[in-house]
Amino acid sequence: MWRYAFKRLLVAVPMLLGIALLTFVLMRISPGNYLDTVRMDPQFSKETIARYEQLYQLDKPLFYQYVQWVKNLLRLELGYSFYYNVPVYKIIGERIWNTFVLSLAAFLLTWCVAIPLGIWAALNRNRFADRAIQFFSCIALSLPSFFLGMILLFWASQTGMLPLGGMHSPDYESFGWPGRLVDLLKHLAIPAVALSIGSIAALQRIMRGNMLEVLGQKYILTAHAKGLSQRRVVYHHALRNAINPLITLLGYEFSSLLSGAALIEIICGWPGLGSLMLTAVRSKDVYLVMASMMMGGVLFIIGNLLADIALAKADPRIRYD
C-alpha cells in the first residue's frame, strides 16, 4: 500500500511540471500580456513600458522564463506577482486559508446532509418523503448558486438576521474566541448554504440510487432472512457497499476545494482566492496563475490518492500491490 502511494507521488512530479509548462504555453499563445492595460494608458511612454518588460523579464524567451520558474520552485519560491509587486505566497497565503474554510464548511454541510437524506429517501422509496425530497432536489439543482446567494443576501438585508457578506465583523479583534467562532459562523452561513444546496441535491440522488441498487441485492434478502434487524441490515450491510462510489467522488471534491467557490466569494465578499485568480488570469499575471494551477494540481493528486486509499480500506476486495 505505502509503496503504491510513494509511486503515485513520484509520478506526480513530472505531471505537475507538465501542467506548469502547459499553463505557461497557453498563457503565452493567447494574445496580449500583462502590460496591455499599461499600454493603453497615455501616461506611460514606450520607454517606461520597455522598463517594465525588463523588470518582469517579459522580454525573455518563453523557455527561459519557464526554466527560471522551475529553478525558483526548487527553492520553494513561487515568483513575484506583476500586479502586486510582492511575492506570490504573500498574496495567496491568507486567502488560501479563507477559501479552505468556506469550502470545508460547504463540504461538511453537503455530506452531512446529503448522505442521511439519500439513505432516508431510499428507505422511503416512492412514499411522500421521497417524492418531496426529489421534488426539492430538482429545484435546488436548477438554481445557480450565485443566484441563490443573491436571494439569501437580500433576505439578510431585509431581516438583518445575518451579516451582508464579508468574513469578520469590523470589531472581530475585540471578541474572545467563542465570540470569534460565532461571528465566523454567522458570516459563513450564507455562502456555505448557497454553495452546498446544489451539491446536496446532486449527492443525495447518487446516494439514493446506490442505496436502492444495493437494497435490491440477494445478500440483503439473505440478511433479512437471517432475521437481522432492519437497522443492522441497512447500516452494516447495505451502506458499506452503497458508499463505495461516493468515496471516489470524495477525492474529486477534495481537488475542487480551492477552486469551486469563486462566484460565491465575489458575491458574498468572502476574501478568498476566487476573484484574485480570476483577475490574475484576465490580466495575465502569470506567476500568480501558475501558483493557483500548482495548488489545484497538488490537491487533485492528493485527493485522488486519498480516495484510492480510503477505497481500499472500505472495501477489502480492492488491493493495490
Added chain:
Amino acid sequence: MNPHLCLNPCPKLRPRQHNNNRIRVRGPLTRKSFSLKTVFPLLLSVSFLLPIFYSSASACAAQYGGQLILATTSDPKSFNEITAKETSTSLVTDLIFEGLTTTNAFTTKVEPNLAKSWDISEDGLIWTFHLREDVRWNDGQPFTADDVVFTFNKLIYNPDIPSSARDIFTIDDKTFTVEKVDDHTVRFVLPVKFAPFLRGMGQAILPKHKLEEIVAQGRFNFTWGIDTDPKEIVGTGPFNLVRYDPGQRLVFERNPYYWKKSIEGGPLPYLEKIIYLIVQSTDVGLLKFMEGTLDGYALRGMDYPMIKPLEKKGNFTVYDLGPDMGSQFLFFNQNPGKNPNSGEYFVAPYKLAWFTDREFRKAVAHAIDKQKIIEIVNNKLGYPQSSTMGSAAGFFYNPDVAEYDYDLDKAKTILREAGFVDRDGDGVIEGPRGGRVEFSLYTNAGSTDRVDIASIIRQDLERLGMKVNFRALEFNTLVSQLTSSFQWEAVILGLTGGIEPHFGKNVWMSSGQLHMWYPMQEKPATDWEKRIDEIFTQGVQELDENKRKVLYDEYQRIVAEELPIIYTVLSARLYAVRDKFGNLKPTSYGGVFHNPEELYIKEESR
C-alpha cells in the same frame, strides 16, 4: 468641540490630475469609485464672505470623532504611489500623500498645498517653491525640501524605477533639475517652458527618511506592496492607513500631525476614521448601503429609479454630479501601413479609402442615436458628447464645436453624394470605387455598456445600408490588435478624460502610440493632424492660460470637424450619501468626498 461654520465659504482642493485619457475596463462587476481628493485651507475671500454666511445660516458646531464608511470594488494593488499603475491604488494613496500644489474642486484652478507660494523667472523656466514650515510626516518627522528633492531625483528620475510620473516630468528626453535652496525652498529648472508644470506639481511627495536606504539597496520597486505593515507607510496627508485586511477592508485613522487647520484654527481632520469595505459585487454594495452599513454609494443609472424615491425614508440624498469624465466612442482604422512580416495591409486599401473619407465618418456620426443610447444604456441619465474634452473638464471645455444630430436621411444624403450607393440592389451600399461596405466592429466584452452601445449603433448603420459584423473581444485581445497587430476595422472603446489637455498628447499627437486610428506616424498624415501637433507643441509652452485656451479650443473644433473619433454619450455621475455629514460639498470635478478632512458628523446623527 470646535465651533465651525456649516457652510464653509471657500474650500480648495489639490490636483491629482493623472490620467487624461486612460482606457477604462469596466466589467459587469467592477466599477470606478470616486476617489477622495484632499483639500486646502482657506486663504482668500473668507473675510468677505463670512458675514453673509453668518447671517444666512446659523452657525453650528463641527464635532470631532466618528467615521465614514465607504465601499470599493477591488483590493488595492500596492501602496507604492510611484510604481502604482492603476486607480485602486490611488484611492489609498490620495488620502495618505500630498503634493506641492492642488486643484480646487470648485474652480479646478491650481492652488498652494505643501508649497505655500512660488516664484517664476521671467523666461518661465525657473520655478522656486516656498514650502510650508509646519508640515510633519505622520510619524512626527518634519517635512523639508530634502523630501521633495529625494522624490524627484531618487525616485521619479531613477532609471531603475519604472513610473508614469517620469514620463510626465520628462520633455523631449530632458529631465528637470531639482535642487534644494534651503530647508524650505526648492528650485526646479525646466529645459523648456511647460504649461502643465504647476498642475503636475500635485505629484505626491514621499518621505526621504523612510525610503532613502531602500532606494540605495535597489529594493524600491518591491517596497510598500500590499504586504507592508501600514505603520511603515508614511505620508503628510490627512489620514494614515492603520489596517488592511485583504478582500475585506481598509481602515484609515486621522493623522494627528496633519498641518491643515479649520477656519477657527482648530486641528483637522474631524473624522476619527475612514473605512473602505471591499465589496466586489455592486448589487451587494447597494444592499449594504440600503441596510445602512455604508455612508455613501456610487449609483449606476439603473439603480436611480429604485433608490431615488427612498431618499427620505433611508435618510440619504442622491447627488447628481453631472457628466462623467469617461467617454465612449467609435473610431475607424486609418492606418495605411503593412505588416512587415507578411506584407499584408493592416486594412484592405478599398476599405481604408472609406475610413479616411471624412464624409463617410460624418454620415456615421449622423447615424448615432445618442438619445436612444442615453435612454437604454444610461437609463435616461446621461449626456450627449460632442467635444473631445467633456464638459466636466471645466476651463478648457469648448462647447462650441460641430454637432451631429441623429438624422438618417441626412446621413444617407451625405453617403450618396460621396459616392456610396447600392448599385447592385442587394441592400448593401457599395463604395465610390466598388466593394460592399462591410466591416467588423469590435469592443471589449468586459464592458456591457459598450456592447449595448455597439448594438444600437450597428442597427442604425445597417439602416444606412452598411453591413456591420459585431464582435465583443477579450480586453487583452483588443489591445493587442490596437497596439501591435493593427488589424482591425472599427472599434468602440472608452477613455477617461481629465482637465489638462496636454496629458492627452499620446492620443492626439500623430506620433503618439495611442493615436489609435493611425498610431506612431513619422510625419502627420493629414493637414489637420499636423495642425493638432502644432497646437499641442505650442500649448505646452504657452504659460498664459487664456492663450492656451484659444489653442485647445481650436483642437476641439478640429476633432469635431474631422471626426477621427466619433463620440457618443457621457454617463451621469450619481452618488447617494447618508444625511449625516457636515461640510459635504459635492462638486463636479472633486466628487462627493473631495474634502475628507473637513467632513464631520452632525450633532443630530450622533
